[in-house]
Amino acid sequence: MASFYLLKHSAVHTTLLQWYETEGRQELPWRLTRDPYSIWVSEIMLQQTQVKTVLERFYFPFLERFPTLQDLAHASEDEVLKMWEGLGYYTRARHMYRAAQSLQHELPQSVHELMRLPGIGRSTAHAIAAFAYQTPVPILDANVKRILYRFFGKKRLAEKALWDLAYQLFDEEHPFEYNQAMMDLGSLVCRARDARCHHCPLHSGCTAAKTDPLNFPEKKQKRAVPIRRKDIVVITCKNRYALKQRTSRFLKGLWGFIEYETNTCSDEKKLGALIQKYSHFHLHADVYIRHEYDDTYDYFTLEEICKLPLSQADIKIVNMLK
DNA sequence: AATACGTGGCG
DNA sequence: TCGCCAAGTAT
Numbered sequence: 073m074a075s076f077y078l079l080k081h082s083a084v085h086t087t088l089l090q091w092y093e094t095e096g097r098q099e100l101p102w103r104l105t106r107d108p109y110s111i112w113v114s115e116i117m118l119q120q121t122q123v124k125t126v127l128e129r130f131y132f133p134f135l136e137r138f139p140t141l142q143d144l145a146h147a148s149e150d151e152v153l154k155m156w157e158g159l160g161y162y163t164r165a166r167h168m169y170r171a172a173q174s175l176q177h178e179l180p181q182s183v184h185e186l187m188r189l190p191g192i193g194r195s196t197a198h199a200i201a202a203f204a205y206q207t208p209v210p211i212l213d214a215n216v217k218r219i220l221y222r223f224f225g226k227k228r229l230a231e232k233a234l235w236d237l238a239y240q241l242f243d244e245e246h247p248f249e250y251n252q253a254m255m256d257l258g259s260l261v262c263r264a265r266d267a268r269c270h271h272c273p274l275h276s277g278c279t280a281a282k283t284d285p286l287n288f289p290e291k292k293q294k295r296a297v298p299i300r301r302k303d304i305v306v307i308t309c310k311n312r313y314a315l316k317q318r319t320s321r322f323l324k325g326l327w328g329f330i331e332y333e334t335n336t337c338s339d340e341k342k343l344g345a346l347i348q349k350y351s352h353f354h355l356h357a358d359v360y361i362r363h364e365y366d367d368t369y370d371y372f373t374l375e376e377i378c379k380l381p382l383s384q385a386d387i388k389i390v391n392m393l394k
Numbered sequence: 395a396a397t398a399c400g401t402g403g404c405g
Numbered sequence: 406t407c408g409c410c411a412a413g414t415a416t
Binding site: 120121122124125158159160161162163164265266321322323348349350351352383384 | 397398399400401402403404405
Binding site for chain 3: 114115116117118119120121122123124125126161163164167190191192193194195196199211213214215216255258259264265294
């Protein structure tokens with residue numbers, strides 16, 4: 073079975089590897105290390121996040137603060153979230169922290185064991201197994217998926233079918249380089265909004281390249297993003313400000329100012345307004361300040377607040393206070 | 395299967 | 406400017 077596919081795609085494998093040697097991004101720091109923990113950090117950060125953002129703002133500071141799995145496990149959740157501040161999808165950080173605390177020494181090596189850890193699904197488990205432990209398994213991320221849709225000329229595929237194709241095209245002889253090459257090809261050549269087929273090593277065998285590659289896969293229709301209105305009240309007393317730590321799923325663990333659905337008292341002083349765009353709604357908030365003491369909340373100085381993990385919306389409010 | 399979940403880069 | 410969407414997971 074495996075040798076059949078190897079034979080079937082050997083020409084593809086050869087040209088892909090040649091392309092990777094000259095055009096690949098071999099200098100990415102998580103490709104230069106063999107440390108499974110560092111590779112794990114990179115894989116979690118890179119979920120739904122551009123390489124540029126992780127590379128320039130988050131990967132190195134996080135690893136400097138938490139150089140090892142043990143350092144992460146022994147930190148506080150506030151510290152971990154603070155290093156994640158601005159990266160978004162904060163559940164990733166809390167899951168990684170929880171996983172670190174559950175591990176005695178190092179990450180497990182098998183796809184199956186990796187998938188049992190919080191925050192590691194099928195895609196990340198394959199990536200860690202492939203990149204940290206050189207396990208001969210294919211990866212399947214957004215880049216690889218797009219290549220598969222186009223190469224095999226499919227408009228829509230279920231997850232199962234995508235994994236089947238990933239295994240079909242996989243180069244068992246050069247698993248590590250093949251996987252990295254596929255990521256780079258999807259990121260640099262076979263791009264979502266720009267298929268540069270004339271630069272693609274898989275061009276001759278690609279179905280969609282012969283027609284309209286940008287229409288593979290079929291684009292999904294998306295609903296309009298709803299707007300949510302809120303009033304945010306900065307409650308202040310003696311140069312300190314009231315904050316509470318969020319406990320519901322949205323921005324869980326982060327600290328923030330007090331929010332109301334809308335239309336609180338009118339005698340309050342207005343500080344300003346803000347718009348924050350989230351993935352599933354847009355927040356339009358008016359921000360007020362009120363002098364009082366309410367022992368429901370914890371109070372912090374501006375200096376202390378800046379050391380707490382905050383959402384981008386709350387950071388905008390902090391800047392109104394400066 | 396569909397939806398919630400952040401933020402910012404880029405065309 | 407504005408919408409797309411980027412190395413997905415959990416429920």
